[in-house]
Amino acid sequence: MGERVLLIEDDSRLADMVGEYLGKAGFHVVHAENGTRGLALHGREPADAIILDLMLPDADGLDICRQIRARSDSPILMLTARGDPMDRVVGLEMGADDYLPKPFEPRELLARLRAILRRRHAGPKPDVLRYGRIEIDRGSREVRLDGAPQPLTGYQFALLLALAEHAGRVMSRDALMDLIKGEQMEAFDRSIDVHVSRIRAAIEDDPKKPRRVITVRGMGYVFAKAQD
């Protein structure tokens, strides 16, 4: 039998559909229509993962999230609505592992659910930068896209890390060179631009139309803060 997912969602028609969809992917979904029942069900038999709606008839989803987190370490995926005044930071501070705004792509839900389960199995890794589907693991110096490790040289990893640590800021080539000057550089390839195209080949869905490492003409590169 597949992994057990507790879905706390007041819209029962949506819950049925999510149950059916995730069921096809091999999950066993248990539905609770409000926060109180969700807490009770989880207390009786802890789920492997919890999908929690932010708006519940009897309680604030954030509150339920805090209560679950207080007594269990099952990963939590919060369902919000785009443009909610509550932004992801609040949800993640309350102990949620990830959040997904409605209306979501069903495949996106599946991917996020698998990601939080995988991370839970792998144990806590505080030294990981996470941007959408990319994980940059500073401990093992590894980059993963959808959980799959991507081939990068040490220099390229350092370059990507320097960009990702300054996500949302334009980084000039000189600034990047300064940040990674301690790294062992491949003798024959001195240009940052060449390394950037290698990085793109590894992490972009379409390296010709980069969405993660973006060029600003005459200035340098930006690692996108908002991805996917």
Add this chain to the structure above:
Amino acid sequence: MRRLYLQVYLTIVASLILVVLTAGLLWHFGTAFPPFGQQFEVAGEIIAELVPPVEASPQAQQEAIDRLAQRVGADLALFSRTNEPLASAGRPLPPPGRSGRTGGWLRTAGGPAIAIPLPDGRRLVVRIPARQRPSALMLAAFLGAIALVVALGARPVVRRLTGRLERLQRGVESLGAGDLRARVKVEGRDEVARLAQSFNQAAARIEGLVDAHKMLLANASHELRTPLTRIRLGLELADTPSERKAELERDIAELDQLVDEILLVSRLDATEQLDVREDIDLTALAAEECARYDDCWVQGRPVTVRGDPTLLRRMIRNLVDNAHLHGQPPIEVTVDRQNDQAILRVSDHGPVIPEGARDRLFSMFYRIPGRSGPKGSGLGLALVKQITRRHGGDVAYDSERGSCFAVTLPAV
């Protein structure tokens, strides 16, 4: 503007001056009115008992007048019915004139005097000695002192009345400025107090309505998105041909976008302040948004602005989407800094928007007349305007650079 308390206060002071003047005039012409005239008649009756009758010898009359003058210490003169001098003491006095039986005040060289008619027709003119006469200056000082006391006493009363109005004014101003919890203290039970009470009731009602509006917005976002999610899931579960499915997915995305924009417009209307303020690299943000299209380029230098990253991202996205939807590629985005202003320009190679249409570009649901082609939500540019204004900046159509929108924001 003359302040209200000053106006009220000056009115009171002016009334006091009027009272003083009226009192002075009455005093001056007072003899014309009873009971002033009557008191002279009474005095005449009494004096008639003290002086010999009209038939007595002039000598007897003179002796009586001398006696009387000595006793009252004043200048006296007795005149016959026909104004003939009968007897006098002290300095000379003029005859009282032909005013008959009535008495009254006389102006004489040595000071004011009074004429007292005796019952037999004779008249006695008395000049009160200078030391006993009330001087005009004394009278003025007396009335002035009363006026001063009233003026001083009225000031705090007037100040208190207008002070309440000023507090009420401050309350109205802070409500207008967006502090919906602004209330004023209700003092007293007069019209001003009732006005304060009405203000408080109105403010409470506005606060309630705005709260309800915000609540509706918070819930509407979620309530509208849940069925959208159901449709999206249903599409996935049903066996839909992939072409039809992609089309329906686009429809859902469009509907989601419309919900988003309508809610954002309402939210920006309902709130005065930005929820989030952080330093943002505008150039990097523009680069991220440009990366969504193949034929969109960013250039410029890093410029930092302070604001809400979600809103600023939306602002850039709407401008780029607008150029993509209604203009011609390629789209160029430039970010620059001029003095303390960040300037973001989004231009495309489409035709320049006609001058007549430029004013209304930023109105909701406006569509340039005669233009066909794809239709957006109709809210995109209106939102751009709202977001730039909320960040202390502005947006304009800059036709000198072709088809170009220019946003200015305060730079950090």
